[in-house]
Amino acid sequence: MEQWLTANLSRRTLLRRAGGGALSLSLAGFLAACGGGGGGGGAQTKVIPKGKIADRLNFSNWPYYIDESVLKDFERKYGAKVKYTEEINDNDEFFGKVRPQLERGSSGGRDLFAVTDWMSGRMIRLGYVQKLDKSALPNVQKNLLPSLSHPGYDKNRDYSAPWQGILAGIIYRKDKVGEPKSVNDIFDPKLKGKVTMLTEMRDTVGLTMLGMGKDPATGSLDDALAAVDKIDKANRDGQIRRFTGNDYGKDITKGDSWLIYGWSGDAVQLQPNNPNVKFFFPPEGFTFSTDNMQIPVGAPHAYTAEVFMNYVYDPEVQAKIAAEVQFVTPVTGVKEVLQKTDPKLAENELIFPSDELLKRSYIFRDLPPDEEQELDNRFQEVIGA
């Protein structure tokens, strides 16, 4: 039973759809609301001081998102036992859970967590994460992919370091729909009721914008809202079967959906279940985002967390993670390591997209709070809430 349950759940899911989890969390959200809170503490400026390496480290991350041997190796090398908690199933849910603590300056014991770009930006804006000491992070300085070094929400990576990169594009069933041609295939009336989109607003809206010839990295709020309207209409027409987290895995392997918006790493992970599941890079482009490690305020072992960040930016270490999770690695030099150990994997475009391919990738623009709220509201209304 357990196997059946976990088989199709990868990184983003587990409790995404499991309402029970959400239910218990809504209490947390509710209490958060009761806390009132001043909000808007603003970015912290004090850098994490160097210290001694503690005997433990608490790392909160998404499910199925690491090779656990890396944690053991870290413990062996530095003597800090890593308590690795797979507690993040959804950026918003996680935020609802930790916000009340962070608002009081406590991290709830967490030293490190990984959240997606826009949530990282929100954490920084609210002053919930600590400024990193770059001199403690030589590997990050040296090996972080240049293209990821200056995101809009954290221009110099003062508060964050990417954990893994995620491409969002089209996942399709080769045996059912053949080769897709465009990101707009998702609106093809022939596929009515056989397509799904993501509840992750930036990916779904971003991909739809690309199909409309707009650039999600620079497009205006109106462009984004027009995309939401298009999605709304398709949904009302019954074109879109439903909106999913990455619980889409089951739908597409079983054939409930044939062509969907989905994440690259999942396509790789689903292929053993059904070799007809393929990932397609739309010619119009596709969205790219990263989950980013951040150290929350009040983290009991902040310096140790930095040491860990630095550790996973060692290409040898990162190669293990990349081989396991198969998302886009943010660390240079990993390909060279894998060429020696697993040459086939080193050629995988989903883990190591070529520069040419990355030219077609778009990172959704960093939205100011009022625009974010308006777009979020409208999008949630469309997807049913």
Place this chain on the structure above:
Amino acid sequence: MPRLPRRAVPYLLLAPGLLWLAFFFALPLYFMGRVSLEQGSIYEGFHFAWDFGNYTDVLSRYDAQLVRSFYYAGVATVLALMIGYPLAYAIATRGGKWRTALLLLVVLPSLTTYLVRTLAWQTILDDASPTVDVLKFLGLAPEDRVLATTGAVIAGITYNFLPFMILPLYASLERLDKSMLEAAYDLYASRRKAFLRVTLPLSAPGIVAGCLLTFIPAAGDFVNAQLLGSSRQYMIGNVIQSRFLVLTDYPAAAALSVLLMAAILAMIVIWVRLAGSEALIGAEAK
């Protein structure tokens, strides 16, 4: 030892229950009511403002989901009654020595969590499943699929809350005084008439209780709509969940929760008025 004043004793005996109610019912309710009148966002912080606009705002925006919730819950309650009554009747009157075992079978699925059972329906009803082929053949799947349709959501709700209907029905049917029926037959009542004039009225408390126990959680349910439906089937519970967790719009979510509670309460009052309060407590209280 000082003697307690006589009048204090009942209150002292009630104290644990009252404290429980105060902490786990009254206090959360107070907070929710308070939050529902707040203004602000996570960036500015929330502050109390007597903002009744939250209520009119959510009412105008989510009237569709509210109506849908009560519609789904109502249909599911009626279906559960239609399925549950004959079943409870059969177990109570014809169960014989198998009664306990049969009742156990009714409750048994509940030993697996609600969530897993609903997820299992996803597999049973997926597009390529034989179940769906049969339903299509019978003309019961007009959209050529079952998942992500209204039918699937209502069926899911009915299935999940059926035991809550059956158990009170069974309880009232099982303790039905057989001599009443014998008297009816002695007075030349037909079987049908005896059922309508004796059994049905005497099982009214079970019907009322079963309907309430089914309708109330069903109206606030969001799991079935999320797992078996699509955004076109989302109920008020889904909206509350997303307002709380995704949009961190606590005031709107709290206002919706209060509204849902008030609406359900109003319906119960009307229902009980119509059915008579003794029906709720049990006919024997008379």
